[in-house]
Amino acid sequence: MEVRAPSRRERLRAEASAEIKAIALRLMTEGGPAAISLRAIAREMGMTAGALYGYYATRDDLVNALIAEVYSSLADAEEAARDAVPEEDPVGRVLAVGEAFRAWAIGHPEEFQLIYGDPVPGYQAPEGGAAADAEHRACAVLTGLVAAAWPQAQRLVPHADYEWSDFEPGFAALIRESFPDLPPAAVALAMRVWGRMHGLVALEVYGHLRPQVRDPAKLYRAELLDLTVTLGLTPPAGRPK
Amino acid sequence: MEVRAPSRRERLRAEASAEIKAIALRLMTEGGPAAISLRAIAREMGMTAGALYGYYATRDDLVNALIAEVYSSLADAEEAARDAVPEEDPVGRVLAVGEAFRAWAIGHPEEFQLIYGDPVPGYQAPEGGAAADAEHRACAVLTGLVAAAWPQAQRLVPHADYEWSDFEPGFAALIRESFPDLPPAAVALAMRVWGRMHGLVALEVYGHLRPQVRDPAKLYRAELLDLTVTLGLTPPAGRPK
DNA sequence: TGCTGTTACTGAACGCCGTGTAGTAAATCT
DNA sequence: AGATTTACTACACGGCGTTCAGTAACAGCA
Numbered sequence: 136m137e138v139r140a141p142s143r144r145e146r147l148r149a150e151a152s153a154e155i156k157a158i159a160l161r162l163m164t165e166g167g168p169a170a171i172s173l174r175a176i177a178r179e180m181g182m183t184a185g186a187l188y189g190y191y192a193t194r195d196d197l198v199n200a201l202i203a204e205v206y207s208s209l210a211d212a213e214e215a216a217r218d219a220v221p222e223e224d225p226v227g228r229v230l231a232v233g234e235a236f237r238a239w240a241i242g243h244p245e246e247f248q249l250i251y252g253d254p255v256p257g258y259q260a261p262e263g264g265a266a267a268d269a270e271h272r273a274c275a276v277l278t279g280l281v282a283a284a285w286p287q288a289q290r291l292v293p294h295a296d297y298e299w300s301d302f303e304p305g306f307a308a309l310i311r312e313s314f315p316d317l318p319p320a321a322v323a324l325a326m327r328v329w330g331r332m333h334g335l336v337a338l339e340v341y342g343h344l345r346p347q348v349r350d351p352a353k354l355y356r357a358e359l360l361d362l363t364v365t366l367g368l369t370p371p372a373g374r375p376k
Numbered sequence: 377m378e379v380r381a382p383s384r385r386e387r388l389r390a391e392a393s394a395e396i397k398a399i400a401l402r403l404m405t406e407g408g409p410a411a412i413s414l415r416a417i418a419r420e421m422g423m424t425a426g427a428l429y430g431y432y433a434t435r436d437d438l439v440n441a442l443i444a445e446v447y448s449s450l451a452d453a454e455e456a457a458r459d460a461v462p463e464e465d466p467v468g469r470v471l472a473v474g475e476a477f478r479a480w481a482i483g484h485p486e487e488f489q490l491i492y493g494d495p496v497p498g499y500q501a502p503e504g505g506a507a508a509d510a511e512h513r514a515c516a517v518l519t520g521l522v523a524a525a526w527p528q529a530q531r532l533v534p535h536a537d538y539e540w541s542d543f544e545p546g547f548a549a550l551i552r553e554s555f556p557d558l559p560p561a562a563v564a565l566a567m568r569v570w571g572r573m574h575g576l577v578a579l580e581v582y583g584h585l586r587p588q589v590r591d592p593a594k595l596y597r598a599e600l601l602d603l604t605v606t607l608g609l610t611p612p613a614g615r616p617k
Numbered sequence: 618t619g620c621t622g623t624t625a626c627t628g629a630a631c632g633c634c635g636t637g638t639a640g641t642a643a644a645t646c647t
Numbered sequence: 648a649g650a651t652t653t654a655c656t657a658c659a660c661g662g663c664g665t666t667c668a669g670t671a672a673c674a675g676c677a
Contacts (some may be wrong), residue, residue: 413633413634413635414634414635414636415633415634415635416634425634425635425636426636426637426638429636429637434635434636435634435635435636
């Protein structure tokens with residue numbers, strides 16, 4: 136953890152690296168993930184494509200850096216939405232985080248695509264990258280929601296036969312660090328919540344909803360409300376008779 | 377609708393067209409959707425890349441043809457799964473179709489990606505294409521499941537304020553043709569069911585589940601069971617006390 | 618101050634890719 | 648058999664990621 140003052144060289148280098156990422160990000164928002172081309176970036180910076188290899192070993196490395204950044208922005212949005220609702224209102228928090236997730240995705244479709252879409256044929260997430268870190272942050276928000284709802288939710292999960300061994304050791308450790316008292320079944324529930332929010336949003340972002348449904352937001356809202364039922368935060372809506 | 381016997385020329389042409397699609401499909405299963413290259417296909421057929429333009433006007437046209445074919449195979453799988461369970465067992469049918477959907481996706485990840493993934497930047501689904509047709513078939517299976525469950529489900533959907541005007545006219549007409557007595561709220565529920573199945577499966581196919589969860593199938597199964605609760609086919613699992 | 622090693626970049630090349638266009642040979646129709 | 652349609656090749660264009668030898672500017676040291 137040395138904190139040498141950055142030399143002029145290092146500063147310029149960091150700036151260039153940031154500019155590369157910024158341009159790449161803009162290119163992506165304009166033409167989708169496929170529009171991230173080293174040559175286009177270099178063109179805008181008044182450089183040659185080869186010059187970029189001094190900053191990123193390969194195009195995929197650059198994309199990975201972007202993923203980390205973008206994922207982090209999603210995590211920020213979710214955390215902000217959660218913290219805007221008082222802790223005593225778990226239903227409100229679920230709705231807020233859910234809506235924030237969708238709003239972010241709809242507002243940044245290319246970024247969503249970058250994170251949750253095509254990992255390019257020979258993909259593989261870098262092991263301990265910042266991307267995995269941000270993914271965990273985003274996931275932790277959902278886990279927190281489930282943790283808050285767990286007293287009510289635990290009666291509703293059928294036969295909670297989940298063990299910590301059902302999760303990868305590293306992931307389990309990470310979770311138990313943040314939520315020491317949470318049982319494994321709750322973590323499983325959190326993953327399901329994740330999937331549930333992801334489903335409709337992914338369909339919408341990829342254009343599978345619009346050609347049929349006029350107002351996807353309405354659909355999503357209903358799903359979120361139903362989600363609070365699954366979490367035991369809201370009684371089933373059925374008019375009793 | 378003339379039914380002339382196909383001349384020799386037409387037959388050869390159809391065969392070539394089919395071979396192109398077949399090779400494209402194989403290339404995709406081997407290297408992901410990005411590996412579909414006209415040059416590679418031509419190479420395998422002992423032709424030049426340009427020759428393929430006699431069959432498909434552009435690479436995207438070929439991809440669209442593939443999408444239609446692949447989507448159709450998914451619809452087949454869902455219908456087969458549904459029909460393997462007697463009509464009197466709606467819960468079984470939901471589980472069967474749900475598991476069939478996941479099994480198909482996991483077994484054909486590239487195909488799943490092709491259908492539900494990156495529409496390439498300047499995409500647009502051809503209006504009345506066979507792809508839209510197959511998508512409707514797959515969607516109809518889910519609608520059918522909801523229709524069967526509707527007597528029980530309708531008590532559970534909160535404030536069913538859905539009108540037919542909430543859907544695109546063409547889509548609404550198509551649905552009402554197949555299910556004359558189904559209210560719009562049920563269609564909305566069907567779309568939510570679709571989203572719910574899609575969520576976890578998409579996360580798994582794109583590799584967001586594996587690094588954390590050991591057995592995604594278990595998670596998905598729980599989600600399906602919870603889905604039958606939402607559909608009113610199963611009482612909430614909570615031990616009453 | 619001058620010298621030396623490091624760093625940032627260029628320019629050209631390689632091999633991919635999708636896409637057109639002009640020409641040729643074969644199959645088909647009359 | 649002759650005229651026409653069809654299927655294909657050969658070639659070219661521009662764009663892509665990536666590599667590599669060479670060059671010019673910089674940094675630290677004497």
